[in-house]
Amino acid sequence: EVQLVESGGGLVQPGGSLRLSCAASGFTFSSYDMIWVRQAPGKGLEWVSAINSGGGTTYYADSVKGRFTISRDNAKNTVYLQMNSLKPEETAVYYCVAVGRWGQGAQVTVSS
Numbered sequence: 001e002v003q004l005v006e007s008g009g010g011l012v013q014p015g016g017s018l019r020l021s022c023a024a025s026g027f028t029f030s031s032y033d034m035i036w037v038r039q040a041p042g043k044g045l046e047w048v049s050a051i052n053s054g055g056g057t058t059y060y061a062d063s064v065k066g067r068f069t070i071s072r073d074n075a076k077n078t079v080y081l082q083m084n085s086l087k088p089e090e091t092a093v094y095y096c097v098a099v100g101r102w103g104q105g106a107q108v109t110v111s112s
Helices: none
Strands: 003-007 010-012 018-025 034-039 045-051 058-060 068-073 078-083 092-098 106-110
Touching: 003 092, 018 034, 018 092, 018 106, 034 068, 034 078, 045 068, 045 078, 058 068
Parallel strands: 010 106
Antiparallel strands: 003 018, 018 078, 034 045, 034 092, 045 058, 068 078, 092 106
């Protein structure tokens, strides 16, 4: 059974940093691209970032480029999203997505 479990969310002040993790199981992690998507309160889904299976190619939404970094550890079946210089409008539930499945999400709240 495919499982994606996000962790690392929480409350952070504007300008602060958080690192999200997504632990994957139930599929050959190293063979699949991984994606982060977020949904702010009352808004639609927004694609945030992606990384290819080997970790050598990364993609970012323009809104997060230069502030967020996606990475993966195929030995640990885990993908990460380092988020720096966070803004209040980035308050959202952040989801890890792969092989057509979604994790339960991690709440990130950016507020003073």
